[in-house]
Amino acid sequence: MVIMRKRVKDLNELALSRFVARARGVAKLKGLVDVLVTSNTEMKSLNRRFRGKDRATDVLSFSAAADDARKRFAGELAISAEMAAENARAFGHPAAVEIKVLVLHGVLHLAGYDHERDGGEMARCEEELRARLGLPPGLIGRTAHARSVNSGGAGRRETLRGRAARKTRS
Numbered sequence: 001m002v003i004m005r006k007r008v009k010d011l012n013e014l015a016l017s018r019f020v021a022r023a024r025g026v027a028k029l030k031g032l033v034d035v036l037v038t039s040n041t042e043m044k045s046l047n048r049r050f051r052g053k054d055r056a057t058d059v060l061s062f063s064a065a066a067d068d069a070r071k072r073f074a075g076e077l078a079i080s081a082e083m084a085a086e087n088a089r090a091f092g093h094p095a096a097v098e099i100k101v102l103v104l105h106g107v108l109h110l111a112g113y114d115h116e117r118d119g120g121e122m123a124r125c126e127e128e129l130r131a132r133l134g135l136p137p138g139l140i141g142r143t144a145h146a147r148s149v150n151s152g153g154a155g156r157r158e159t160l161r162g163r164a165a166r167k168t169r170s
Contacts, residue, residue, distance in 0.1 A: 004037040006081035011096035016103070023104045024074070026129045029111045031064065031074030035103065043080040058083040059102040061109035077106035093136050101135050 002013045002020065020033050040056035047053045047060060063075040079102045081095070088098035105126060113122035130136070 001032075002035045002037070004081075005042070006037055006039050008037060008081050008084065008095050008099055010094060011099055015096075016099065019100050020103055020107070022133065023100075023107045023129075026132055027104070027107045027111045027125075029074050029107055031071045033074050033107060033110060034076040035106075036076070036078045037081050037084075037099065038078060040080050040082045043078060043083070046078055056080055056083060058087065059106045061106045063110055075110040077103060077110075079103070079106070091136060097136065100133070101130070104129060104133065104135065 002017045004011075004013050004016070016035065016037070020035055023029075024031075024033060043058075043060070044054070044056040047055060047057050050060070050062070058080050060078045061075060062077070064071075064073045079099060081099070084098040084102060085095040087101075088095040091098070108122055108126055108129075113125060115122040115126075
């Protein structure tokens with residue numbers, strides 16, 4: 001499911017859903033991925049709540065529970081439309097393209113990659129898949145050249161959906 005709380009020029013929920021499916025396919029990620037495109041304010045709140053960082057970020061990845069044997073659900077991504085627009089301007093491409101770069105990055109996190117600890121494995125994979133999907137340079141490759149890209153967290157073992165459900169049960 002794709003929810004766009006913030007609109008992005010030349011991108012709608014159906015087009016983004018189709019791209020998420022393509023990104024999952026090239027990344028060989030099993031299970032569905034929910035995507036929320038939202039504001040910096042909400043991203044800051046999510047980043048503070050789940051990662052303890054009191055700032056907005058461009059993409060956050062929330063992996064599904066590891067004990068889901070059926071693997072019907074891979075996890076969730078939250079993306080800042082505002083940061084995507086800023087990054088797009090800085091790198092000279094449309095915000096809709098930047099959202100796709102962020103989706104691919106997040107999908108790779110859901111597939112188990114972690115650029116902070118993998119010695120460049122995720123960067124190599126992201127660059128290869130980015131080229132296959134016709135996308136401009138990905139997040140990891142750009143961070144050395146531009147500090148405006150602020151990569152989100154990975155490895156969350158509980159989804160937003162799961163936490164919300166648990167809160168309502170409490």
